[in-house]
Amino acid sequence: MARKVRCTCVTSTLNHGLCPCFRDGSLVSSSPSEHAPPPPRCLLLGLSGSGKTTFLYRVKTGEFFDVKPTNNFVVEEVLINKKGDTITFSEVGGTNRRNIRLQFLQSLPLLGISILFFIDVTSSPDALRAAFEELIYVISYTQSRGCSIHYLGVVLNKQDLLDPPGTYAKRKGIEPRVDLEKEWPSPESSIGKGEELLERQSSVVKWIKREVYEAMEQYKLSQPEQLHFISELLHTGPDGRGVSMKTGDGVQEVFGRLVAGMKAGREKAAKRAPLGLSKTAAGVKVDG
Numbered sequence: 001m002a003r004k005v006r007c008t009c010v011t012s013t014l015n016h017g018l019c020p021c022f023r024d025g026s027l028v029s030s031s032p033s034e035h036a037p038p039p040p041r042c043l044l045l046g047l048s049g050s051g052k053t054t055f056l057y058r059v060k061t062g063e064f065f066d067v068k069p070t071n072n073f074v075v076e077e078v079l080i081n082k083k084g085d086t087i088t089f090s091e092v093g094g095t096n097r098r099n100i101r102l103q104f105l106q107s108l109p110l111l112g113i114s115i116l117f118f119i120d121v122t123s124s125p126d127a128l129r130a131a132f133e134e135l136i137y138v139i140s141y142t143q144s145r146g147c148s149i150h151y152l153g154v155v156l157n158k159q160d161l162l163d164p165p166g167t168y169a170k171r172k173g174i175e176p177r178v179d180l181e182k183e184w185p186s187p188e189s190s191i192g193k194g195e196e197l198l199e200r201q202s203s204v205v206k207w208i209k210r211e212v213y214e215a216m217e218q219y220k221l222s223q224p225e226q227l228h229f230i231s232e233l234l235h236t237g238p239d240g241r242g243v244s245m246k247t248g249d250g251v252q253e254v255f256g257r258l259v260a261g262m263k264a265g266r267e268k269a270a271k272r273a274p275l276g277l278s279k280t281a282a283g284v285k286v287d288g
C-alpha cells in the first residue's frame with residue numbers, strides 16, 4: 001500500500017517532511033497511484049568518502065554540501081524532466097561492513113538495476129585496489145542473483161584534487177592533494193614512461209579502466225548492458241575540466257549519461273529477454 005512517511009532526508013527537508021523512501025527494505029512510495037510502476041532506480045555505490053552523498057545533494061539541489069559519512073543508506077528521488085519523471089537513488093554508505101550492503105541489495109528486486117560506482121581518483125594505489133575489489137564484488141554479486149545490470153557508470157571523482165600544472169585545481173585556487181609527477185600513478189609499467197605530465201593525468205584514467213576490464217575478464221563476468229567510465233570529461237590544459245562533485249564540474253554530464261544509459265540499457269535488456277521476464281515473482285515491475 002502506498003503511503004508517505006516523515007523522515008530526515010534531503011527530500012523531506014525540501015518537501016515538508018514527506019518523501020518516497022525505502023525503509024527497512026520496504027517500499028514506501030509517494031506515487032499518485034499505488035499501481036503505477038515505481039520510478040527507475042539507481043544504486044550509488046563505492047568506498048566511503050568517494051563522493052556519493054555529495055553527488056546526491058548536487059543533483060538534488062544544485063549545491064555543494066559538506067556532508068557526513070552515510071549510516072546504512074539514504075534514498076532520494078530526483079526529477080529528470082519537466083514531465084515529472086524521476087529516478088530513485090539509493091546510496092549505500094561505504095563505512096558499513098559488507099554484510100550490511102549485502103542485506104540492502106538483497107532487499108531490492110534485482111532483475112535489472114543501474115549503478116553509479118564512485119571512485120576517488122586521488123586514492124593511493126592500495127585504496128584503488130580496494131575500490132576495484134568492491135566494484136567487482138558488486139558486479140559478481142548482482143549477476144550471481146540472476147540480475148542484469150542495465151547501466152553501470154564508473155565515476156572517477158575528485159579530479160579537482162589532481163595537480164597537473166596549469167589545470168583546474170590551480171586555476172580555481174584549490175589546494176591540490178595529489179602531485180601526479182611525484183606520487184601518482186605508480187602502477188608500474190602501465191604508464192608510459194616518457195609521457196608528458198599533462199598526458200599522465202589521462203593515463204590515470206586509462207589505468208583504472210583497464211584494471212576494471214581485466215578483472216571482469218578474470219572473473220568471467222558479463223558486461224553490463226551499458227558501461228561508461230565517466231572519464232572522458234577529464235581534459236587537461238587551460239580549458240581543462242574534470243569530474244568533481246565539489247566544484248560541480250561534470251555533474252550534469254554524469255547525470256545525463258545515467259539517464260540516457262539507463263534507458264538504452266533497459267531497451268537492450270528488454271529485446272534480449274523473453275516475454276514476461278520483466279516482472280518479478282511478486283509481480284512488481286522492475287525498471288532501471
Ligand SMILES: Nc1nc2c(ncn2[C@@H]2O[C@H](COP(=O)(O)OP(=O)(O)OP(=O)(O)O)[C@@H](O)[C@H]2O)c(=O)[nH]1
Pocket residue numbers: 046047048049050051052053054055065066067068069070071092093094095118157158159160161243244245246247
Ligand atoms: N575535493 C573534493 N572533495 C569531494 C568531492 N566529492 C566529495 N568530496 C568530499 O569528500 C568527502 C566524502 O564525501 P561523501 O559524499 O560523504 O562520500 P560518500 O561516498 O558518500 O561516503 P560514505 O557515505 O561514507 O560512503 C566530503 O568531505 C566531501 O566534501 C570532490 O569532487 N572533490
Ligand SMILES: [Mg+2]
Pocket residue numbers: 052053054068069070091093094
Ligand atoms: Mg555518503
